[in-house]
Amino acid sequence: MVQSTLYVNPQTGKDTGTGNAQSPFKTLTRALTAASSGTTIQLSAGTYNAAGGEVFPLVVPTGVMVLGHEPSKGKGIVILGSGKYNSPTFNVQNVTLRLESKAQLRGVTVTNPVEKGTAIWVESTAPMVTNNTFTGCGREGVFVTGTGKPLILDNIFIQNAASGVFLVRNAKGEVRRNLCQKTGYGIAISDSAAPLVTDNNLVGNHSGIFLSRGARPVLRRNLIEKNTHGGLVITGESKPDLGSTQDPAGNILRDNGQVDLQNSTSFTLVSVGNQLNPTRVSGPVTLRSAQVPTAMTGPTLFSDLGNHWAAAFIQGLVTRGLILGFPDGTFKPEASITRAEYAAIIAKTFDLPRQRGTGAGVFSDVPANFWASSAIRVAAGMGFIAGFPDGTFRPQQNLTRVQALVSLVSGLGLGSGNVNLLVFYSDRAQIPSYATEAIATATQRRLVVNYPTPNQLEPMRNITRAEIAALIYQALVSTGRAEAIASPYIVSPNLSLPSFSDIQQHWASEFVRRLANLNLVTGFADGSFKPDEPLSRAQYAALVVKVFNPTPIRPDTKFIDIPADFWALPVISQAYRGGFLSGYPDQTFHPQYSLRRIDLMASMVHGLSLPSADVKVLEIYEDRDSIPAYAKSAVAAATQAGIVVNYPNPKLLQPKQEASRALAIAFMYQALVRTGRVSAINSPYIMSTQPN
Incomplete structure (x- = not known):
């Protein structure tokens, strides 16, 4: 049977090898001759040229993927x-x-x-x-x-x-x-x-x-x-x-x-x-001229958006014609937004019955010929915005995050929320007293989007164009006008899981609790988490999909021991296509097998495309001789990336030991720290390559 993944390394490989991760081929030419439809050829860094044995032109057969980085x-x-x-x-x-x-x-x-x-x-x-x-x-x-x-x-x-x-x-x-x-x-x-x-x-x-x-x-x-x-x-x-x-x-x-x-x-x-x-x-x-609105011009993603955390929210509003970029092709996602600009977006986004009298929206500092005067009147009439006690609106003043959230809750008539939810925010003391119920409601209705740290609200800071786009998009989702976007920055605290009955004194309690508060992990019906139980390959696949939601980097495959009605088939498929998991040479997956610590590290390195590292970094481990030769590069990469967590001795890797639920959660949390999705935890068990 042809391997589903072949590996090529022009520096260390040999064309007489088997083409697996431990014995990669040297040339892409050799891998292409061994590949058939459904095969992924994973290339390591290096130059693939005639001097290294390549024969050109290279022909990539039907259904074969050549994958680099x-x-x-x-x-x-x-x-x-x-x-x-x-x-x-x-x-x-x-x-x-x-x-x-x-x-x-x-x-x-x-x-x-x-x-x-x-x-x-x-x-x-x-x-x-x-x-x-x-x-x-x-x-x-x-x-x-x-x-x-x-x-x-x-x-x-x-x-x-x-x-x-x-x-x-x-x-x-x-x-x-x-x-x-x-x-x-x-x-x-x-x-x-x-x-x-x-x-x-x-x-x-x-x-x-x-x-x-x-x-x-x-x-x-x-x-x-x-x-x-x-x-x-x-x-x-x-x-x-x-x-x-x-x-x-x-x-x-x-x-x-x-x-x-x-x-x-x-x-x-x-x-x-x-x-x-x-x-x-x-x-x-x-x-x-068009007879329908021109929703946008230029490339779908603005020149300064790239992989911006709010790109999906912004795109959702742009395609609806609710927000625009600038003539130079930029969006300026980090720029502040004024109260007048906010009113203009609100007036374009919502068409709700007037909540306030006809005099709403008339302010002493907003003349009739002001560019946003009409939008201000409309937004004020719907109850989204109000002026100051002195009768002014201050249209050029920047909008703050707390003002935006209070505005959306008020205008949409969302009522009051459970103020106990505010315990989720590490800076809740900064929330003004007048805004506590509105912020609780916004949190409960999943309107709040916090980047880079979900539990940090920063209520008094000026809101950015990217942030206002995210909040307004979430308001559309909340009112049934838009489909939900999966984002780790949407705040969704779960009061039913402030903790679990069996993690109070556990070394990994903070890792578990934080991911639970983000709805990325759950416990059992009896209120426990069972942190020290081994993790099966199927359970790990479910965790990978929940935490990382991996995008496909290779075609799907079928495993002969995974029936069509198996509960974990969808997550195993997604984890496989995302590069986190692979099967065995006999086309089995063995979903019930326990995941070893070495498997956990290899999975994270490959699935997250972590950069390679010098194997000399492994000298920090007291049991480095127990690391299999084929896995040393993966362990080095995981260590250098800062995702390795070892308990009780951070310098003791125990690579062949079963990975527990708690350990997998800790590794995943560290991966999220690395990408800026969550804030770091001060734990003595995180393996660091930096000198103390």
Whole structure:
């Protein structure tokens, strides 16, 4: 049976090995010959080139995933080389990799430095290319021809000679959320190719997007700016879809060298819902207004949002047309928000019956011609905002966090809450007396979102644009107008579990209690937690999904000992796809097996993609000789990352001992500390590599 995961290490591996984690292959070439559909090939850091034994072009077979490190977009995992490929549509080409249908390339850097070199060649197949970096190629990063239909998502294309992405013949597919920079054409489309090109940043190229012959792409929400020649250049008989009155396109074209949009065809193009200066247009173009609201322009995520903790909340409001970014393509999530700006968002978001008289919203410092006067009157009439005793509103004053929460509770008429909930907040003494019931209600209704520490309210601090977006989105969820977003920063204290009957004096009590207060772990019906019970592999999978909610990095698989009605099948599947757990060579999972401490560390390192560390760090353990050779790198990485917790002796690892429920919780809590989701706990059992 073919292994579901093959490992490759160009520095320590051998192609005579078995390809498992303990005996990795040396070359990707060898792994590809051993792989079949459903196989994931995990690449270690290093350079994969001809000098190391690679034979180019490399061909990724159908259903095989080549996986590096997605969070860094392949930093330090470099595939460098070129070989001849005889294309049915373009004759002999210089290619690094060719991808078959359902093949995936994730988290690597690819360079083809030869003249007219192409990093990825897609010939009439439908692969996925995501979270990679393509740089230094003699021609382009990705070339799609024939009837190719790839998904090209979230990649960086930089300093390639001709193009970032080039689609020709009858190619389709999707090109989403990529950055194309410092190259000839960011994206080039020719012949009869008709892909969806959306949410990309095309910055600092010769031309952002170049269309020729009969290209028919659909262009949506792309940022095309600061390209030295032109932003969007249209030639031949190309006819891009630049929006319709019912479907505005939302592209931003600005600050390009000669023109932002150049139409060199004989057709009159129609542009609807794009940010475009008419004086920067060359050729016949008709600018029309949309008949539906243009919810947003530019890439879906603003240039300064990236992996911001509030991105999902912000996006939820943006897609509803309730909040906007700035003309420069930013959102400014950390900027403060004024009382007037808040009133404008409230007036746009809610349409509720008037709670107050017609005189509500009339303030001495808000003249009728003030830009937000109408919104202030509407928000005040609904009961969301009020003025000060002196009759002023102070529209330019920044809104505080406590004011925002009180406002939402008042305007939505949510009533009073259980003030005992306020014990959850470490800074509850800072909550003004007038606001205690409102804050309790907001907490009870899950309106409160606290980043980075959920139990720290900071009520008197100015609220940011990101925070107000999160609170308003939660208000929509609370009133049934939006679907819930999973976020560790939504406050959801559980009064029924301030503690458990059997952890009062336990060494891990604080780890358990804090995760319980975040609703990430639960106890048993008798009020106990059973902290010292061994943890089965199935139970661990459930914990992983609850705490980390891992996203897939590889395809699903089936285990012969997991029936379809087994209670843990969904969580085992998600934990497997997320890289936290794997099965055994005989395609079993053994859900009832106890998890060992060494298994716990290996799982966390792989699932969280923790960076590698020098094995010399293991010298701090008194029982380091009991660490299996195959696991030393994982233990070193876990130790360096600060997630290892050892009781009672922090320098005694006991790697083959069963992992208890408490120990797993402590490890997971430390992983959340590392990512900033929770505050650190002062425990003598946390293993630190720093000198005292």
